[in-house]
Amino acid sequence: MELRHLRYFRAVAEAGHITRAAERLGIQQPPLSLQIKALENELGVQLLRRLPRGVELTEAGAAFYEDTCAILTDADRAVSRVRRVARGEAGQIAVGYSSTVISHPAVKSAIRACRGQAPEVAVSLVEDGSYELAGAIAAHRLDAAFIRTEPEEFPELRFIELLQEPLLLAVPAEEGFASAGPVSLARAAALPLVLYRRSAGPKLYDRIIAAFAACGTPPRIIQEAPGANAALNLVAAGMGSTLVPQSLCAAHPEAVRYHPLAADPPLTAPVLFALRRSETSPAVRRFVSTVREVAGK
Amino acid sequence: MELRHLRYFRAVAEAGHITRAAERLGIQQPPLSLQIKALENELGVQLLRRLPRGVELTEAGAAFYEDTCAILTDADRAVSRVRRVARGEAGQIAVGYSSTVISHPAVKSAIRACRGQAPEVAVSLVEDGSYELAGAIAAHRLDAAFIRTEPEEFPELRFIELLQEPLLLAVPAEEGFASAGPVSLARAAALPLVLYRRSAGPKLYDRIIAAFAACGTPPRIIQEAPGANAALNLVAAGMGSTLVPQSLCAAHPEAVRYHPLAADPPLTAPVLFALRRSETSPAVRRFVSTVREVAGK
DNA sequence: TCCATGCCATATCTAGAACATATCAAGATC
C-alpha cells in the first residue's frame, strides 16, 4: 500500500464517481479503477459498492476513508514540519545562563526576540555557573548559554562578547553616600568589601584588584561570597559593600544603594554568549544569529 | 512522496547505515541511496549526515523520523481496522427495543453475547414503540430492533420470531388468589381488567379477546393503558388486573402477584427481531447472526 | 421495444521508475 492508493481512494470516496475522481486527479479512469481494485485486493476488503451510477462506500470503506484522511493530512503536516525544522522555525533548543546575566535587558530582549521570530521553537532555560554551562554545551546537554566568564578549557566552544556593562558600587542603604553620584575607587576602598570568590570569575576579579591597586588603595575584603548575587544579599544584610554589574541594580531596592564607579579605565563586566563551533541544528543557528543581531555583534 | 520512502527512511534511521538498512529491507544499497536522496530532494531538506561510518540523522531528520513512525503505524492500524470492520468485528450499530422486551433474559443475553464477541462494535440502544422502531429501521436511523408486534407496512423489513413467552395474570397483591398456581381464563374474566390499548399491538390484543370469548366469558375492561408497563403500574396501584408477558414478572414484586394462565391453546406473546432485508453492514449482519444463534432461530 | 447515455471493467501497450549489478571514491583502521 502506498500513499498514492490513499490519495486515489480519498478522491473516489469524495467524488462518488471513479470517472469524476480521475478527472480531478488528472489521470484517466481505467488506471484509477485498477489502483482502487489493487488497494481492495491488498486489504482483502471491498471498499466500494459499484452502482449503476457511480460508487458508494461500504461500511468498511467509510471507516477506511476516515483513517485515510487522517493519514494524508498527517503526511502533509510532517512535510511542512520537517521544512520548518530545517529552516530553524521549529524544534527545541536548550539555553543556559549564569545567574547574574538573566536580569540584563539585552539578554531578556534577545530571548524574547527569538520566541517572537520562531514561536514553534521550544526554548528551555537552565541556570548554572559559567564553567558548568560551558561543560554542558560541550557535552551537548545545552546548545548555548549567556555567561560572564570565558573558561579556557573548551576549544570546541566559541564565545561571543555581547556587551560590556559598568560595575556599580553597592552599599547598604543605611551607610550610603549622601549623593547618588559617582564614587571614586579610592572612596570605595575605604568601605569594608564583600566580594565573590576569585574562582567564580578570575579575570574580572583580577581586574578589580588591579584597579584598586593602580590608585594606591588596596581594598579591605572582609567577606567572600560564592557569587555576585550572594554578595548582594550580604550587602542588603548590612555586612559591607560590593561591586556588581549594573543590570543587578534592581535587586534589594530598599536595602541597597547603587553608585556609579569613577575609574579610568572604567571597570566593566562582559556578557558572553557561548556556543559550539560546530553547531548544526538550524534552530540553534537561527537563535544564535538572532542573539547576535539583537546585541549588534 | 510515498509510504515506500517513509518505510525506507525509517529503516535507515534505525539502522544508522544505508547498507545495513538495505539488507533488512531486502533490497540492494544503491536503490536505497537513491530513494533516500529522492525523498530529501522532494522535501528540500537534508535528513541524513553522511559520515565515514554510516549515517546519522540531522535535526530535521530526527523530527521527520518521529512523524514517519507515527504515519506508518497509523497506516498499519488503518489496515487492520478496515479488516476488522469488514469482518463485523468493529464498527457501530444502533439497536432499538420496545419497552416490554428489554427485561427478557434472552434479549439481554443476546446483546451481552454480541458485546462479548465483538467488543469493538459500539452498540447504541434506543427505546420506542414497535411501529416507531420499524420506521426508524426502514429510514436507516436504526439497524435492528427487538419488538412485540409486526407492523404490516414495511415490506423492506424482515421480522424473525425469536421466541414466544406465556402471558401471566397480574393481580394487585391485596386481592391475590390464595394459591400461586394457574388461574383459568374464566376466573380471570371475573376480575376488573386493565388492558393496553389495541393499537399498541392489535394481533395479541385480538387473540386475548378471542380467548376470553372462546370460553364464554367476555372480560370486563375497566381501564385502557398506553402499554403493558403502564398497565402494570395501574395494577400495582390497585386499579385492577392485567395480562403481561412473563418476562415482566420482576416488576412491582411487593404490589403485584403473577399467576400462570390456564388457557388452551396457551396465550403467548412473541418477541420479534426486526431488520432490513438488504442489510450490508458486516457489523449488523454479525449482530443478527449472533442474536439468531443465541435464540436458536 | 429499441436506442442513446453514463459509468465501470477489461485488454493491451508504453514510458518511467524501482531495483540489480558493477564500479568508483573517500575516509578509517591497521
Next chain:
DNA sequence: GATCTTGATATGTTCTAGATATGGCATGGA
C-alpha cells in the same frame, strides 16, 4: 601505505502506473 568499510555513481533490467481502445450493463427516453 595497504586494506577495509561504506556511500555514491553508472548502466542495464524488470515491473508497474498510466494511457488508449473497447466491452458490458443499467438507466431513461422515444
